[in-house]
Amino acid sequence: MAVMSYIQAVTTALREEMQRDEKVFILGEDVGKKGGVFKATDGLYEEFGGDRVLDTPLSESAIAGVGIGAAMYGMRPVAEMQFADFIMPAVNQIISEAAKIRYRSNNDWNAPITIRAPYGGGVHGALYHSQSVEAVFANQPGLKIVMPSTPFDVKGLLKAAIRDNDPVLFFEHKRAYRLIKGEVPDEDYVLPIGKADVKREGDDITVITYGLGVHFALQAAEKLAEDGIDTHILDLRTVYPLDQEAIIEAAKKTGKVLLVTEDNKEGSIIGEVAAIIAENCLFDLDAPVMRLAGPDVPAMPYSPPMEKFFMINPDKVEKACRDLAEF
């Protein structure tokens, strides 16, 4: 088993899937010769050639549209949005076409496309390079949204996304790309989409989060453990549709739940998680369900102190956890 970074896990999953299935191809801006602005597709152009690793014009609508069309004709496209922030021109293609084609055609057509996009802040990316856009897509039945936290999950879930017969949005936290490293099995494996994963067992408080938030929670949990506070951490992994069963189980486990996202608080994924808990766990709750999220301001600021204010971090998670533990 090799230790690799989050982004290496992306590249590995792509390479293995392209080797396994010749219908898999990549398209996006600078994904070919350059190997992607983050180097996620590094070396794939050399290995598989220009026909399977396509450099496209700066047109996200076309990247998504071409991918969806190819997918409907039986290909397995993996489209890359250079930044999740730039996905907006492609929203119509994704929501109105990809998400609905199976339903609209009564199962005659489907669009097995994977759309990858780096999201998230904390990299001084400011407005156009820091957004969390998952909530935009999170009430569109027909879509799946995967947001892995570890290299292990990246590999297993990206493979699952590519093999999935319906469109999957695969959001990778750009700060995790080189920050997060972990053991990844060499062999071929897939992880189930739609299943959350317990990243830490504990019985005092429950933290439910996803993406980079998982690591913040894990770091906070280490500090909390020194004071005897035992944190249970559930990684959603798939944020749409949500793994209700796992959420209910995790919430019931401690009755004190903190939900964490770096997205703006109102209307974020965790609001839906809170609703699931409210609907199902009333008699197990020992405290109000709490949320830790970005403020409701339009964009990630560029100024470092302000970005720090906006971003969640292990200290903020720890503080919120303590507050809940003491309740």
Added chain:
Amino acid sequence: MALEKITMPQLGESVTEGTITTWLVKPGDKISKYDPIAEVMTDKVNAEVPSSFSGTIKELTAEEGETLAVGEVICHIEIEGGESEITSSTSNEPNGKTTEDTKEADEDQSMKKRYSPAVLRLAQENDIDLNLVNGTGRGGRITRKDIEKIIASGEIPTQKEEQVVREQESASQQQVQPKQTIKSDENTTKAGDVEIPVTGVRKAIAQKMVTSTTEIPHAWMTIEVDVTDLVRLRNSLKTEFKAQEGYNLTYFAFFVKAVAQALKEFPQLNSTWAGDKIIQRKDINISIAVANEQELFVPVIKHADEKSIKGIAREINELAIKARSGKLTSEDMSGGTFTLNNTGTFGSVQSMGIINHPQAAILQVESIVKRPVIINDMFAARDMVNLCLSLDHRILDGLICGRFLNRLKEILQQTNEETTSIY
């Protein structure tokens, strides 16, 4: 340990006594400083009495419904003394562990009785009496973990104590019972009837009205005033006034001003019955009746004789807003020497007011109605208003009140664009 007294606080400058409406604590309760211990009603204001100490309630010396003078002891509270005292007192106890327990319990216990759904469910499922459980959460809250630990330990707090409490409760209920059984047929409710408990402000209003009508020998008098000029004056100003000042220039403000002026000339009406003497008040503080859906308040316009019509209008507006939002303080409602009741707003043309005890009189300002009136043997359309005075016949007689009303009439009829400035 030391025993401290908590006394009836002075809830407002002119308040001399307060009635305990509800006890919020019972003997044995641990409370923190500033925790509310009782609801007290004075002069139509409900207020909570905060504890002056942290400690354990020892004895309640006043009952609910009892009225006590300011400064009288309402309860005793046991507080922890210095460190040495604690050890000496606890060393007598067989279990040394209690020192720590009592110390912890002395901390904030405000959340002690806030039960989460999980705690309540577990307590019910396992028949745990939560009164016997010590909470480790914030503010002494019993957490789910506290209950889970008890269940795991198997030492579920005994039910015996609980039974004793229940027996005591049922015994005390039986004692109370006989009083409640005396119910006439008319007081029984039928399906669809709504029972509204008489509490708080409603109860205070009821008591005050009963006092007023049983104690004060009321007499009544009504005069009719031609306020055509006043109406013209007010109508000529009201739009501009509203635009400039942001609130309405009401007729009522003119009446308050006129009454204050007349009272200055007839101080007999601005007085209070005090048993063996009559106190003529120097200050002219006009109580005005302000109602919201459920309650009636009489906030006071102090020194009304020293204020302009504009100033009075402003104050009426502020007091009405406070009354409607329940923000009137006892200060706002104390010190009244004469009451003016704006019954005209309801369209009333005649009414008999009940005097606002212990004042000497109340004046009802009725609706201003346009009516044909004979002036110089000719019909004229005039704005007419009835002013209905209720007087305390112990203090006042018809003669002086008649003069007062005539003077008031004169002032009001002379209120016009030439003689009167609202500023």
